[in-house]
Amino acid sequence: MPLAQIIGTGSYAPAQVLTNRDLEKIVDTSDAWITERTGIRERRKAAPGEATSDMAVAAARKALEMAGTRPEELDLIVVGTITPDMPMPSCAVLVQAKLGAKKAFAFDVAAACAGSVYALSVADQFMRTGQAKRALVIGADLFTSVLNWKDRNTCVLFGDGAGAMVLAPAEEEGRGILSTRLRTDGTLADILTIPAGGSKEPLTEEILREQRHKVSMNGREVFKTAVRELTAITHEALQAHGLKPNQVDHVIAHQANLRILEAVLQRVEIPIEKCWINLDKYGNTSAASVPIALDEVNRAGKLKRGDLIAMMAVGAGMTWGSAVVRW
Numbered sequence: 411m412p413l414a415q416i417i418g419t420g421s422y423a424p425a426q427v428l429t430n431r432d433l434e435k436i437v438d439t440s441d442a443w444i445t446e447r448t449g450i451r452e453r454r455k456a457a458p459g460e461a462t463s464d465m466a467v468a469a470a471r472k473a474l475e476m477a478g479t480r481p482e483e484l485d486l487i488v489v490g491t492i493t494p495d496m497p498m499p500s501c502a503v504l505v506q507a508k509l510g511a512k513k514a515f516a517f518d519v520a521a522a523c524a525g526s527v528y529a530l531s532v533a534d535q536f537m538r539t540g541q542a543k544r545a546l547v548i549g550a551d552l553f554t555s556v557l558n559w560k561d562r563n564t565c566v567l568f569g570d571g572a573g574a575m576v577l578a579p580a581e582e583e584g585r586g587i588l589s590t591r592l593r594t595d596g597t598l599a600d601i602l603t604i605p606a607g608g609s610k611e612p613l614t615e616e617i618l619r620e621q622r623h624k625v626s627m628n629g630r631e632v633f634k635t636a637v638r639e640l641t642a643i644t645h646e647a648l649q650a651h652g653l654k655p656n657q658v659d660h661v662i663a664h665q666a667n668l669r670i671l672e673a674v675l676q677r678v679e680i681p682i683e684k685c686w687i688n689l690d691k692y693g694n695t696s697a698a699s700v701p702i703a704l705d706e707v708n709r710a711g712k713l714k715r716g717d718l719i720a721m722m723a724v725g726a727g728m729t730w731g732s733a734v735v736r737w
């Protein structure tokens with residue numbers, strides 16, 4: 411069975427830009443603090459009425475166009491998201507309907523900021539068994555909908571967006587998704603969480619007042635876990651293929667904080683110049699960040715046939731994962 415190859419990429423970011431200066435008017439923060447501590451300068455915010463599935467479809471159409479694939483040819487749609495349009499049904503079924511991908515079975519994967527790497531890995535398994543021959547993988551999050559705009563610890567970090575990848579059987583041996591790795595540590599569930607509004611604590615007026623249906627985070631703990639685990643999983647992924655860090659051509663990493671990326675890449679001995687960085691423009695777009703970065707590198711013409719790409723992402727859970735791709 412040939413490996414699965416990414417034959418099309420697409421991305422979408424809403425038009426409205428929220429700069430650090432805009433946030434200075436909302437919470438007690440400063441452009442200098444946000445830029446120095448995170449590298450983020452601005453982020454996008456979805457328009458009123460714009461939903462996660464709308465962003466996902468916009469990214470998917472671009473990826474399908476690049477792949478020369480019609481929606482009806484898709485066997486599978488996996489959407490990584492924790493901000494679906496509604497609790498039920500999944501975002502993926504709405505995407506399936508909007509695209510008219512009649513043949514595709516569709517479902518969401520909830521792994522927060524690691525969502526697109528999780529979704530890619532899941533789709534890769536279906537491709538490897540032959541159960542799917544064309545798959546659409548999307549990472550999409552409308553994260554501004556779950557932010558507490560009074561909490562400066564979180565509201566300055568995130569933005570909205572979507573990215574998509576189309577998978578098909580590789581035409582050449584040795585090209586495609588060489589491997590994916592997924593890891594979870596549920597004992598860290600409480601360091602990055604939307605604590606209420608689910609089955610444990612259904613919405614009440616008190617929860618709404620206290621904003622416990624919005625994201626809360628212990629940033630320092632998330633930071634430490636992100637650096638430790640992204641370093642370990644990237645080492646492991648390269649070792650599994652007998653690859654040295656200098657053989658990596660591109661790093662496509664989740665964009666949460668420039669300092670996290672610098673720390674990880676220093677530890678895995680890959681120059682930061684090999685990592686596409688766009689968090690200055692979009693902030694942390696959660697599951698969307700890896701496929702948006704991949705699409706930008708791709709459309710910039712930087713990916714050459716045979717290039718080696720190391721992908722990595724980490725998110726609430728904690729969840730993290732990596733993918734090694736031969737382009």
Ligand code: UT7
Nearest residue numbers: 438439440443447523562563566629630632633666667725
């Ligand atoms: O995708 C995964 C999701 N999340 C992440 O990856 C986030 C990981 N964590 C981080 O990126 C960093 O921990 C943050 C950017 C969230 C925070 O940076 P930090 O260097 O860890 O700062 P800190 O939390 O240790 O806070 C330092 C100070 C505190 O003030 P005191 O206690 O020293 O007086 C905070 O209250 O900075 C304060 N602070 C702010 N000041 C201005 C926290 N947020 C802000 C803010 N503006 N927005």
